[in-house]
Amino acid sequence: MKNTRAILMLLIALLAGVAAVVSASRWLMEQSSNSVKQVVVAANDLNLGQPLNGSQLRLVNWPTASVPPGAFEDLKLLEGRVVRTSLQRGEPVLDAKLAPVGTKGGLSAVINDGKRAITVRVNDVVGVAGFALPGNYVDVIVNTNEEAKNTQNNSISKIVLEKILVLAVAQQVSRDDTQPKVVNAVTLEVTPDQAEKLDVARSVGTLSLVLRNQMDVADINTGGATKGTLLGKAPEAPQVKVVTQTQTRTVVKTRTVAAQPHAGNCVGVLAGIQGGVECF
Known part of the structure; x- marks a missing residue:
C-alpha cells in the first residue's frame, strides 16, 4: 500500500513538473515573440543609386525596443526602390536612406x-x-x-x-x-x-x-x-588722369554800320553850321 502511494505521488509530481515546464516554455515563447520583430536588412553591400530587389534583401529578427524609425517589415514594399546612401551587409534598410517612390536608379537618384x-x-x-x-x-x-x-x-x-x-x-x-x-x-x-x-x-x-x-x-x-x-608688394596706387580745361574768352567786336538810304528823292538840309541829307 505504501509503495503504491509513493508511486502515485511521484507520478503526480512528474505530471506537475511537466505542466510547469510546458507553461514556462509557452510563456517564454510568447515573451520572445513579443520582444522581437522581423526587419528588412541588406543581404550584401549596396551602393548608392542602386535599385533594390528581393535577392539583395532578407528578413532578420530584431529587438522590438531597438527597431530604428523607418525600418521595413515587408520585402515587397522595397521592390524597385533606389538606395541614396551606401548600405553594408546586415544594415537595416530605412526609408530615409531611399529615394522617393518612383525614382529610377542612377546618379540622378542621389x-x-x-x-x-x-x-x-x-x-x-x-x-x-x-x-x-x-x-x-x-x-x-x-x-x-x-x-x-x-x-x-x-x-x-x-x-x-x-x-x-x-x-x-x-x-x-x-x-x-x-x-x-x-x-x-x-x-x-x-x-x-x-x-x-x-x-x-x-x-x-x-x-x-x-x-x-x-x-x-x-x-x-x-x-x-x-x-x-x-611677392608681398604693396598695391600700386591707381593712376588718376587729370584733365585741364583751358577757358578761352572770345571777344566779339561789333561795329554799327549806318543803314544805306533808300533810293528816292533827297534834299539837302542846313541847320546852322551842320548839314545833312534827308531822303523820302
Missing part, C-alpha cells in the same frame, strides 16, 4: 532637391592627387586674368565656390572607398547659381579643387591672390 550635378575635367593635381572622393567636400579655385588683361602679371587666383559635395569621380559613386583614385573627371553637386558660376569659371581660366574637412562649414570670403600679393 541628387538632393534643388541641386544639380555638373562635371569638371581634372588631372592628378587638380583632383587633389585623387583624394577628392565621393562624399568629400571641396572648394573650387579659378585662375584667370583680371578685367580682360592678357599679361601674366595680372593673373589672379580666387575661391569662387565653397563646400561643394563630390558626387562621383569618373563613373565611381561609392562613398565607402578611401583609396585615392586619379581620374580625369569629377562630378559635383551644386545649386543652379553655382552651376552658372562654375561654367563661367572654367571658360575664362583654369580650375583647381581644394579638399576641405567635412565638419568645416565656415564660409571664408577671400580677396584672391595675385603676383603682387604673392
